[in-house]
Each structure stands twice: as C-alpha cells, then as structure tokens.
Amino acid sequence: MTKVWDGFIRGFHWLLVIGLVVLYVSGEEEWMDLHFVTGYGVLALLITRLIWGIVGSETAKLSRLVHSPKETISALKGTDNRYGHNAAGSYMIMLFFVLIALQLISGLMTTDDILMEGPLVAYVSSDWIEVAGDIHHANIDFLIAAIVVHVLAVILYRIRGKNLLKSLLTGKTTTQPDQPIPNMKAGWIGYVIFVVLSVTLLMTWGAEPFLALF
Numbered sequence: 001m002t003k004v005w006d007g008f009i010r011g012f013h014w015l016l017v018i019g020l021v022v023l024y025v026s027g028e029e030e031w032m033d034l035h036f037v038t039g040y041g042v043l044a045l046l047i048t049r050l051i052w053g054i055v056g057s058e059t060a061k062l063s064r065l066v067h068s069p070k071e072t073i074s075a076l077k078g079t080d081n082r083y084g085h086n087a088a089g090s091y092m093i094m095l096f097f098v099l100i101a102l103q104l105i106s107g108l109m110t111t112d113d114i115l116m117e118g119p120l121v122a123y124v125s126s127d128w129i130e131v132a133g134d135i136h137h138a139n140i141d142f143l144i145a146a147i148v149v150h151v152l153a154v155i156l157y158r159i160r161g162k163n164l165l166k167s168l169l170t171g172k173t174t175t176q177p178d179q180p181i182p183n184m185k186a187g188w189i190g191y192v193i194f195v196v197l198s199v200t201l202l203m204t205w206g207a208e209p210f211l212a213l214f
C-alpha cells in the first residue's frame with residue numbers, strides 16, 4: 001500500500017461536496033445568511049487547495065495536473081498508470097476549480113435585490129453586477145453537469161476494476177506504477193491555512209450574516 005492522498009486532500013474533497021450541497025439548497029431556498037457564510041467557507045477552502053497545490057504533497061501539486069494529449073487519451077482508455085490523478089481526471093479537476101471559482105467570484109458581485117449583496121457589489125458598475133448575476137445563475141448548471149460526469153467516471157473506473165473512491169477515503173493505493181513513491185506533506189498544515197483563512201473571512205465579510213444565523 002502506498003500513500004497517495006494526504007489528510008488535507010481527503011478532507012478538502014468531502015468538505016467541498018458538503019459545502020456545494022449547502023450552497024445549492026440555500027441559494028434555491030433563498031436562505032441568504034447561510035448561503036453567504038457557507039460561500040466564504042468554500043472560498044477559504046478553494047484558496048487553501050490552490051495554496052496546497054504549491055506547498056503541499058506531490059500528488060496535490062497543480063503542476064502535476066497538466067498532461068499531454070497522448071497521456072490524456074491513454075488515461076481515457078484506462079492504460080495510464082500513475083500515482084495521483086490520471087491525465088483525464090486532471091482536466092476534470094482543473095475544470096472544477098475554474099467553475100467553482102467562477103461561481104464564487106460571481107457570487108461576491110451578486111445581489112438578491114432585497115437585503116443581501118455580495119461584498120464586491122459596492123466596487124463594481126451596475127452592468128458588472130448584472131453580468132455577475134447572470135453568470136451566477138447559469139454557471140450552476142455547468143457545475144452540476146461536471147459533477148454528474150465526475151461521478152459517472154468514478155463508477156466507470158470501478159467497473160473497469162480501479163477503486164478510486166477507496167483510495168480517496170483511505171489515502172492509500174495498491175497499484176504500483178513504475179514511478180518514484182510520491183513525497184507527502186502533513187495534512188494538518190493545510191487545515192491550519194484553511195482555518196486562518198475561514199476565520200479571517202468570517203470576521204470581515206462574513207460577520208453580519210454569521211451573527212444573523214443565531
């Protein structure tokens with residue numbers, strides 16, 4: 001068994017799943033205080049993941065997400081064998097980062113035209129606010145489509161005999177590619193960065209909606 005996913009990447013994934021479900025439901029139900037507080041939490045999570053992609057474990061590195069078309073095709077055929085994300089999965093993950101960032105940034109410039117406005121609304125023109133609102137409404141469908149493809153891909157790999165989910169849950173893999181064992185970092189460092197960012201965001205932009213929850 002080789003360790004491929006550190007504790008932060010594993011926690012990041014499931015916190016992201018929970019965060020996005022809460023954001024979707026609270027957005028649709030117009031529970032705006034919860035929506036804003038969770039939005040700042042997911043913003044802190046994504047920024048931490050990007051920092052972790054520079055200072056974290058080798059399998060978390062953003063530089064390892066870029067692959068040649070040849071590697072991507074062999075990953076789709078199931079013949080690509082490596083520690084960490086395979087070439088096809090890497091493009092899916094980059095797409096997630098872009099779609100989630102777009103949803104977060106557009107949210108920061110969106111208003112419900114009643115009580116709540118994102119913290120950047122005050123700094124942008126009314127045209128931008130309208131565009132950001134349109135993006136915030138439309139992009140959610142692309143995000144849902146990407147999630148469906150992602151889960152189907154995990155199921156397809158399972159049918160082909162590769163249990164990616166088990167590796168993501170345990171952090172370990174039994175596959176032994178012809179590659180050096182990846183260098184891992186302690187996941188708690190990632191959580192410290194996440195907590196510092198979350199608390200900072202909640203004490204600034206998030207203070208009002210956070211207090212309104214109680």
Ligand code: HEM
Nearest residue numbers: 009013017020084085086089093096147151154164165168
């Ligand atoms: C809101 C829904 C979801 C989102 C946004 C999402 C997003 C992601 C992201 C961003 C990664 C990359 C992790 C990283 O390197 O930071 C990932 C990996 C992964 N996800 Fe999800 N995920 C979702 C739901 C699920 C579900 C429901 C499953 C279980 C069936 C799942 C299984 C996996 C697995 C197994 C990996 C590792 C893939 C690999 O080995 O390359 N995900 N996901």
Ligand code: HEM
Nearest residue numbers: 023024027028036039103104107108110111112118137140
């Ligand atoms: C990945 C993160 C986010 C997701 C998935 C998300 C999702 C949603 C959804 C599904 C809606 C309902 C849209 C509709 O009725 O068509 C919504 C509305 C809204 N969101 Fe977000 N959101 C996110 C982040 C944010 C952030 C960070 C903010 C601001 C801090 C924000 C501010 C708003 C506002 C003000 C509305 C109401 C828009 C209106 O009434 O027209 N969102 N969001």
